[in-house]
Amino acid sequence: MATREQILDYLQEVFDPEVPVLSVVDLGIIRKIEVDAEGSHITITPTYTGCPAMNVIEDDIRAKLKEKGISQFDIKTILSPAWTTDWISDEGKRKLKEYGIAPPEKSSPDKSILGNHAKLIKCPRCGSADTEMKSFFGSTACKSLYVCNTCKEPFDYFKCI
Amino acid sequence: MNDTNAVNKALFDYVLWLGDTSLIIGHRLSEWCGHGPILEEDIALTNISLDLIGQARLYLSYAGELEGKGRSEDDLAYLRDVMAYKNSILTEQLNGDFANTMMRQFLFTAFSYHLQTALLSSTNEHLRAIAEKAVKETTYHLRHCSDWLIRLGDGTEESHKRVQDAIDNLWMFTDDMFEGVEGDKLLIAEKIAPDMAGVRKQWDATLKQILDDATIKIPERTFMMKSGRKGIHTEHLGFLLAEMQFMQRAYPGAKW
Numbered sequence: 001m002a003t004r005e006q007i008l009d010y011l012q013e014v015f016d017p018e019v020p021v022l023s024v025v026d027l028g029i030i031r032k033i034e035v036d037a038e039g040s041h042i043t044i045t046p047t048y049t050g051c052p053a054m055n056v057i058e059d060d061i062r063a064k065l066k067e068k069g070i071s072q073f074d075i076k077t078i079l080s081p082a083w084t085t086d087w088i089s090d091e092g093k094r095k096l097k098e099y100g101i102a103p104p105e106k107s108s109p110d111k112s113i114l115g116n117h118a119k120l121i122k123c124p125r126c127g128s129a130d131t132e133m134k135s136f137f138g139s140t141a142c143k144s145l146y147v148c149n150t151c152k153e154p155f156d157y158f159k160c161i
Numbered sequence: 162m163n164d165t166n167a168v169n170k171a172l173f174d175y176v177l178w179l180g181d182t183s184l185i186i187g188h189r190l191s192e193w194c195g196h197g198p199i200l201e202e203d204i205a206l207t208n209i210s211l212d213l214i215g216q217a218r219l220y221l222s223y224a225g226e227l228e229g230k231g232r233s234e235d236d237l238a239y240l241r242d243v244m245a246y247k248n249s250i251l252t253e254q255l256n257g258d259f260a261n262t263m264m265r266q267f268l269f270t271a272f273s274y275h276l277q278t279a280l281l282s283s284t285n286e287h288l289r290a291i292a293e294k295a296v297k298e299t300t301y302h303l304r305h306c307s308d309w310l311i312r313l314g315d316g317t318e319e320s321h322k323r324v325q326d327a328i329d330n331l332w333m334f335t336d337d338m339f340e341g342v343e344g345d346k347l348l349i350a351e352k353i354a355p356d357m358a359g360v361r362k363q364w365d366a367t368l369k370q371i372l373d374d375a376t377i378k379i380p381e382r383t384f385m386m387k388s389g390r391k392g393i394h395t396e397h398l399g400f401l402l403a404e405m406q407f408m409q410r411a412y413p414g415a416k417w
Binding site for chain 1: 201202204205208209211212213214215216218219286289290291293294295297298301304305
């Protein structure tokens, strides 16, 4: 029987299909791992309600655990508490930046219904703070599109929710 | 026992309404895919569409559980006809021009935002969890369409006219969102669902705030069509379903 720590280690090898440098553990969607006589019980939470990667992630977790010889397990999805970008680990944020995606700024989202948030997002390539949001909506549900005014490169920002 | 059954039936009906409304407006927005006025907006509309279809999935799969007849979210979405759909009739209205789409989106999203906020204190754990998840997304959807309405409404003579025409055309479908059915009373008594009067008040305030900035006039009261919850729809829903359900109707049970 695999221990909780082993399962966690195996899950470090399951990556987000859209952002393949982040493991599901880095991403903060693994909410609970319990091991008892019946096997392992894994609880995950979706990032966005419509995120098409969620089904793939669940399949990938199943495939990985089977590959590691674990057959007694179940995966449960919970919605509450709702996932927040604050759950992305520091290691995950570092990997995002290296990958060219500006990591989410800490703390909760801008609650104001109006007005563009004047959050300072640093360019992940040159580090300049002189950047500009081009579109709140980016290539996937979780990203916004920015451009750096110093190095002129466009980049993705992992938006804060 | 009867009481529990009655509440369960009312809840099924309520959740189906929430799911259908999200699904239909999500599908309408998806029709913009590849047709957005600029690339960023094309991406924005389809991102929002994806969130809404995601929310619809949560509601419809819960509705299937409540019903207890083994119907899945897909069965509910693809195998029901017009009269069985409970969505708000505002959401099935045609996209029209960009101003019309944004106005429809705004009228719906302001409603959805305040309803989901109220559902955060529902006594039903499942509805509360969905609301907690969904309201984060709805918040930035609302910001997006509000920004556009202000920019267009307070823009050129042409853009202002289009936004004003949009609200004039859509206004008659707005009361329908707040029109409950008999069973809702049970849910309100159990504090599962909020009283719509409160949601309406907040919706009115949001409209006033944004539309004042957009220099757009809220229409005087007019004839209101209120029938979505009863399954009576405008002619547009049938065409939408014909396209959305085509695969499952032509090839029943097809999977890929």
